[in-house]
Amino acid sequence: xxxxxxxxxxxxxxxxxxxxxxxxxxxxxxxxxxxxxxxxxxxxxxxxxxxxxxxxxxxxxxxxxxxxxxxxxxxxxxxxxxxxxxxxxxxxxxxxxxxxxxxxxxxxxxxxxxxxxxxxxxxxxxxxxxxxxxxxxxxxxxxxxxxxxxxxxxxxxxxxxxxxxxxxxxxxxxxxxxxxxxxxxxxxxxxxxxxxxxxxxxxxxxxxxxxxxxxxxxxxxxxxxxxxxxxxxxxxxxxxxxxxxxxxxxxxxxxxxxxxxxxxxxxxxxxxxxxxxxxxxxxxxxxxxxxxxxxxxxxxxxxxxxxxxxxxxxxxx
Amino acid sequence: xxxxxxxxxxxxxxxxxxxxxxxxxxxxxxxxxxxxxxxxxxxxxxxxxxxxxxxxxxxxxxxxxxxxxxxxxxxxxxxxxxxxxxxxxxxxxxxxxxxxxxxxxxxxxxxxxxxxxxxxxxxxxxxxxxxxxxxxxxxxxxxxxxxxxxxxxxxxxxxxxxxxxxxxxxxxxxxxxxxxxxxxxxxxxxxxxxxxxxxxxxxxxxxxxxxxxxxxxxxxxxxxxxxxxxxxxxxxxxxxxxxxxxxxxxxxxxxxxxxxxxxxxxxxxxxxxxxxxxxxxxxxxxxxxxxxxxxxxxxxxxxxxxxxxxxxxxxxxxxxxxxxxxxxxxxxxxxxxxxxxxxxxxxxxxxxxxxxxxxxxxxxxxx
Numbered sequence: 028x029x030x031x032x033x034x035x036x037x038x039x040x041x042x043x044x045x046x047x048x049x050x051x052x053x054x055x056x057x058x059x060x061x062x063x064x065x066x067x068x069x070x071x072x073x074x075x076x077x078x079x080x081x082x083x084x085x086x087x088x089x090x091x092x093x094x095x096x097x098x099x100x101x102x103x104x105x106x107x108x109x110x111x112x113x114x115x116x117x118x119x120x121x122x123x124x125x126x127x128x129x130x131x132x133x134x135x136x137x138x139x140x141x142x143x144x145x146x147x148x149x150x151x152x153x154x155x156x157x158x159x160x161x162x163x164x165x166x167x168x169x170x171x172x173x174x175x176x177x178x179x180x181x182x183x184x185x186x187x188x189x190x191x192x193x194x195x196x197x198x199x200x201x202x203x204x205x206x207x208x209x210x211x212x213x214x215x216x217x218x219x220x221x222x223x224x225x226x227x228x229x230x231x232x233x234x235x236x237x238x239x240x241x242x243x244x245x246x247x248x249x250x251x252x253x254x255x256x257x258x259x260x261x262x263x264x265x266x267x268x269x270x271x272x273x274x275x276x277x278x279x280x281x282x283x284x285x286x287x288x289x290x291x292x293x294x295x296x297x298x299x300x301x302x303x304x305x306x307x308x309x310x311x312x313x314x315x316x317x318x319x320x321x322x323x324x325x326x327x328x329x330x331x332x333x334x335x336x337x338x339x340x341x342x343x344x
Numbered sequence: 345x346x347x348x349x350x351x352x353x354x355x356x357x358x359x360x361x362x363x364x365x366x367x368x369x370x371x372x373x374x375x376x377x378x379x380x381x382x383x384x385x386x387x388x389x390x391x392x393x394x395x396x397x398x399x400x401x402x403x404x405x406x407x408x409x410x411x412x413x414x415x416x417x418x419x420x421x422x423x424x425x426x427x428x429x430x431x432x433x434x435x436x437x438x439x440x441x442x443x444x445x446x447x448x449x450x451x452x453x454x455x456x457x458x459x460x461x462x463x464x465x466x467x468x469x470x471x472x473x474x475x476x477x478x479x480x481x482x483x484x485x486x487x488x489x490x491x492x493x494x495x496x497x498x499x500x501x502x503x504x505x506x507x508x509x510x511x512x513x514x515x516x517x518x519x520x521x522x523x524x525x526x527x528x529x530x531x532x533x534x535x536x537x538x539x540x541x542x543x544x545x546x547x548x549x550x551x552x553x554x555x556x557x558x559x560x561x562x563x564x565x566x567x568x569x570x571x572x573x574x575x576x577x578x579x580x581x582x583x584x585x586x587x588x589x590x591x592x593x594x595x596x597x598x599x600x601x602x603x604x605x606x607x608x609x610x611x612x613x614x615x616x617x618x619x620x621x622x623x624x625x626x627x628x629x630x631x632x633x634x635x636x637x638x639x640x641x642x643x644x645x646x647x648x649x650x651x652x653x654x655x656x657x658x659x660x661x662x663x664x665x666x667x668x669x670x671x672x673x674x675x676x677x678x679x680x681x682x683x684x685x686x687x688x689x690x691x692x693x694x695x696x697x698x699x700x701x702x703x704x705x706x707x708x709x710x711x
Contacts, residue, residue: 065495069680105684109684109687109688113687113688113691113692114691115684115687115688115690115691116687118433118495119639119683119687120684120687122435122632122635122683123636123680123681123683123684123687124680124684125632125680126632126636126676126677126679126680126683127677127680127681127684128680129673129676129680130673130674130675130676130677130678130679130680131381131673131677131680133671133673133676134381134385134671134673134674134676134677136671137671137673138385138671139385139386139669140386249673253503254503257496257499257500257503260496261496261500264493264496298511298515298516299515300507300508300510300511300514300515301507301511301515303503303507304503304504304507304508307500307501307503307504307507308500308504310496310500311482311483311496311497311500311501311504314486314492314493314496314497314500315486315490315492315497318486318490318491318492318493319490338352
């Protein structure tokens with residue numbers, strides 16, 4: 028029964044969607060503090076190359092995960108410095124970091140000392156729960172049969188949701204994203220909050236990238252994220268800046284990226300290039316559909332100070 | 345609070361010298377940072393950069409190669425400059441270029457050798473422009489009338505355009521595909537009638553066309569009503585509206601023109617250098633590199649010309665660096681670094697950062 032096409036599809040969507048969920052969750056944290064990070068694609072690529080290189084070098088995928096997370100956070104720190112301290116356009120900085128992340132990850136992957144040069148592959152993670160449980164019909168593959176990172180992503184979604192909406196610090200973060208001048212007057216350190224959440228967002232994007240190479244592909248290839256980072260960026264507005272919705276949206280896109288495999292199982296032949304374009308088309312259509320809704324429905328969602336640099340002096344004047 | 349803190353003050357209008365020196369020093373900064381990456385990877389950065397210069401500007405042959413690469417880059421950068429001037433973030437140059445290439449090669453193949461060369465070339469270039477503008481319109485219409493974020497929509501269309509081109513060459517037996525290439529699919533060669541005339545070895549009239557477009561848009565942005573509207577709305581859409589300008593219509597026209605220029609880049613690539621719909625030579629990130637070129641040029645179409653030549657030389661050097669064992673991707677890294685440093689230098693050019701003590705600050709406030 029666990030070979031059933033629906034069960035295989037859903038289980039595959041969860042695994043394929045996990046990098047998207049993690050990256051989108053990170054971007055939600057960043058954007059809630061008022062910073063827009065367009066550079067996710069670059070941060071995921073850095074996480075991807077460091078993730079698999081760390082795994083190959085040590086034989087331990089969890090060390091790879093840590094390496095990828097740090098790499099993503101490092102790139103995000105540059106974004107934070109540029110857009111928060113130097114007030115560089117967040118769009119220009121984000122695009123610049125995508126190019127830097129693309130170039131640097133490919134450069135690292137080709138270094139003579141790199142463990143990736145001979146197209147080495149990794150085994151990935153082991154399931155968290157014993158085989159008997161994971162083989163239970165239906166619920167086994169979909170819920171119980173995953174590796175620890177999938178469960179960690181569920182915990183992270185819950186934790187971020189609680190943090191943003193149920194804690195004092197989370198309230199301060201949202202205040203910084205909505206009205207930094209007022210938050211500043213109330214004693215919240217706007218710059219610090221934005222730095223911390225930009226770096227946390229980059230760390231989660233790096234984690235997502237590391238999961239992509241370690242668990243999904245098992246190998247490194249230049250530009251392996253192939254637009255995943257941009258889809259994660261778009262998912263943030265689809266999810267109305269809410270972690271739980273990012274989880275669902277991530278799995279929908281996960282199912283879409285797996286569609287060619289699913290259709291193959293169902294015996295339907297559709298050109299793979301057209302299928303590959305589908306998630307991007309769907310993103311545009313969803314985006315247009317969202318903006319076509321009445322202003323009252325969409326106005327609430329985005330943080331009011333998103334992508335607006337904060338300058339204390341300009342408030343005084 | 346004890347001690348000092350950083351204070352940021354606005355500078356006055358910068359001199360022409362400062363406007364040239366700041367971007368130049370950021371390029372130099374990127375070269376130094378890139379060099380330290382090379383050093384860390386165990387390469388000799390001086391030798392690597394010498395090879396870059398030699399393989400891009402060392403002889404007539406390499407100059408021709410660099411200018412051929414600069415041609416589409418000038419156009420994608422102008423496409424970016426026109427849109428970014430109005431703070432319309434058209435990141436879709438890559439997709440618009442690819443769709444322009446698909447249309448130009450499609451028309452060239454459809455017309456065949458029977459039509460006069462002038463007609464075949466004009467039709468192909470026009471088709472590229474129209475297709476690029478059409479691709480941009482898919483993002484422009486929702487942006488102008490529904491406020492749909494154009495950053496994401498133009499970017500997503502890049503991937504759709506890329507997969508469309510791949511489908512035409514790799515995924516199907518389309519009219520674009522060379523019927524004789526079974527195991528290694530490639531594009532069908534366009535008829536000679538549609539090939540751009542060559543002016544210096546393999547360099548085609550594409551370069552003069554691109555330069556003419558640059559001059560034209562420098563003049564348009566500077567001296568026409570439309571250019572004025574772009575600048576006003578870019579600074580403040582509200583001001584534009586109060587002055588009686590139609591903001592949605594200007595957004596539409598800017599994105600269509602921007603897409604058309606990027607589409608022309610694709611058409612010139614096909615008719616001027618690849619002579620077929622060649623995915624490997626077309627999808628090389630020219631749309632994204634155009635953003636770097638435009639930013640370094642501070643969105644000035646005239647400045648785009650020399651900067652595009654410089655960046656094209658850098659990009660071309662990648663393959664020569666591989667001889668040294670240096671991964672060619674170092675040039676992509678350098679492009680990204682240049683973009684970031686130029687943006688950071690912009691801040692330093694406009695603002696003076698000073699360290700002041702608490703007492704000084706209180707004194708200034710008292711006086």
